[in-house]
Amino acid sequence: TQNREHFRPVYHHTPLYGWMNDPNGMFYKDGVWHLYYQYNPYGSQWENMTWGHSTSKDLIHWEAQPLAIEADWLGSIFSGSCVTNGSEVVAFYTSAGHHQTQSMAVSKDGGRTFKKYSGNPILTTSDIADFRDPKAFWNEDAKMWNLILAAGQEMRIYSSKDLKAWKYESSFGKEYGNHSGVWECPDLFKIDNKWVLICNINPGGPFGGSATQYFVGQFDGHKFTCESMPKVTKWLDYGKDHYATVSFYNAPDNRRTVLAWMSNWQYANQVPTKQFRSANSIPRDLGLFRHGEETYVSVIPSKEMLAVRGAKIKNPTEACEILIDTKSQTEIVLSNNKGEKVTMKYDGQQQTFMMERVKSGDVSFSEAFPAVTVAPTFGTVKQLRIFIDRCSIEVFDAEGKMAMTNLVFPSEPYNTLKVKGGKATIYQVKN
Numbered sequence: 001t002q003n004r005e006h007f008r009p010v011y012h013h014t015p016l017y018g019w020m021n022d023p024n025g026m027f028y029k030d031g032v033w034h035l036y037y038q039y040n041p042y043g044s045q046w047e048n049m050t051w052g053h054s055t056s057k058d059l060i061h062w063e064a065q066p067l068a069i070e071a072d073w074l075g076s077i078f079s080g081s082c083v084t085n086g087s088e089v090v091a092f093y094t095s096a097g098h099h100q101t102q103s104m105a106v107s108k109d110g111g112r113t114f115k116k117y118s119g120n121p122i123l124t125t126s127d128i129a130d131f132r133d134p135k136a137f138w139n140e141d142a143k144m145w146n147l148i149l150a151a152g153q154e155m156r157i158y159s160s161k162d163l164k165a166w167k168y169e170s171s172f173g174k175e176y177g178n179h180s181g182v183w184e185c186p187d188l189f190k191i192d193n194k195w196v197l198i199c200n201i202n203p204g205g206p207f208g209g210s211a212t213q214y215f216v217g218q219f220d221g222h223k224f225t226c227e228s229m230p231k232v233t234k235w236l237d238y239g240k241d242h243y244a245t246v247s248f249y250n251a252p253d254n255r256r257t258v259l260a261w262m263s264n265w266q267y268a269n270q271v272p273t274k275q276f277r278s279a280n281s282i283p284r285d286l287g288l289f290r291h292g293e294e295t296y297v298s299v300i301p302s303k304e305m306l307a308v309r310g311a312k313i314k315n316p317t318e319a320c321e322i323l324i325d326t327k328s329q330t331e332i333v334l335s336n337n338k339g340e341k342v343t344m345k346y347d348g349q350q351q352t353f354m355m356e357r358v359k360s361g362d363v364s365f366s367e368a369f370p371a372v373t374v375a376p377t378f379g380t381v382k383q384l385r386i387f388i389d390r391c392s393i394e395v396f397d398a399e400g401k402m403a404m405t406n407l408v409f410p411s412e413p414y415n416t417l418k419v420k421g422g423k424a425t426i427y428q429v430k431n
């Protein structure tokens with residue numbers, strides 16, 4: 001029944017019903033991926049925030065679980081994170097009441113149910129209204145627990161020995177990156193020999209509304225030092241529908257696997273879905289690459305997406321993956337029998353990739369929806385991977401230097417593909 005609704009994605013995570021925003025508290029333990037999420041179980045707009053919960057053995061097929069953390073006298077439950085500590089799973093989240101404070105809850109049954117800590121809140125502030133989204137992690141280099149959270153337009157970093165008492169260490173961000181909006185949902189992790197600080201921002205995204213920026217540098221458990229000049233701004237994805245990206249704690253094989261919320265605060269409450277509002281992006285694995293003087297974060301679809309690659313097909317369908325071998329100029333047009341279409345262009349001279357969804361289907365619900373998004377490709381693209389589901393298009397260059405995620409609401413699935421300058425192979429995505 002889950003797949004009958006017109007825009008209900010076939011292979012992206014969605015709540016069974018109701019509203020969802022940020023992914024929260026993601027972790028991997030004993031062969032299971034856990035995904036919590038900002039959830040309104042009572043309606044399809046943002047309100048009554050709790051933590052919903054889904055689990056998966058393969059990162060693609062998700063099973064709905066009972067609500068994990070519900071509101072209490074300290075407030076509703078905003079975004080946060082989980083760590084595993086021996087046999088326990090410890091959740092950190094924002095209690096959004098009159099003030100925003102940080103709370104903690106412990107699970108002794110592997111993340112199914114949580115008991116709130118009697119000493120909540122564990123972190124408070126007197127000077128700032130936007131104080132939220134704690135991300136905790138074990139810092140193996142510094143041999144301590146760290147926690148990073150968003151405080152207005154900067155990130156604050158804390159340390160702890162026991163996960164309960166947190167010491168303020170430092171703040172990052174005042175002069176760095178984009179400041180056109182509130183900083184939210186941070187993450188901080190090591191890839192190879194560098195540290196990456198994820199900073200979701202709303203508004204201020206490259207094409208309006210919410211988006212994910214990041215910084216690359218070093219972190220010693222006390223202070224994050226950005227290696228770029230303050231004005232340098234880096235985006236993890238150049239589409240309009242990629243927000244609140246955070247990573248799984250304890251992913252196997254040292255992987256840095258992330259999910260984003262596939263929407264934009266400009267119109268998330270208005271998108272024309274029915275039983276549910278919002279899906280997550282496909283899972284992605286992060287790495288690093290260098291271009292010019294700068295180090296950037298690479299984004300590739302997680303290898304689990306190859307496991308659901310199905311038979312080769314002639315024409316696009318509602319759930320497929322399209323590989324495009326590009327030339328120096330490649331134009332890709334997806335369309336349906338209603339004349340709705342999405343145009344994409346790779347320009348090897350300019351080194352850009354563009355997607356236009358102005359006539360992609362229903363665009364009427366928000367003036368901010370019909371849009372053209374453009375990404376730098378940081379070099380020559382040889383192959384593109386395009387993931388199509390019932391209401392989304394996610395494009396990656398095969399080397400991971402460019403990602404673009406956009407929603408589309410065609411009245412029927414795109415069933416025609418025209419490629420100028422380039423060669424296409426289409427695969428079904430297995431449900």
Ligand code: FRU
Nearest residue numbers: 022038078079132184185244
């Ligand atoms: C980001 C956000 C978070 C907050 C949550 C509330 O989308 O605004 O900062 O914790 O959503 O649902």
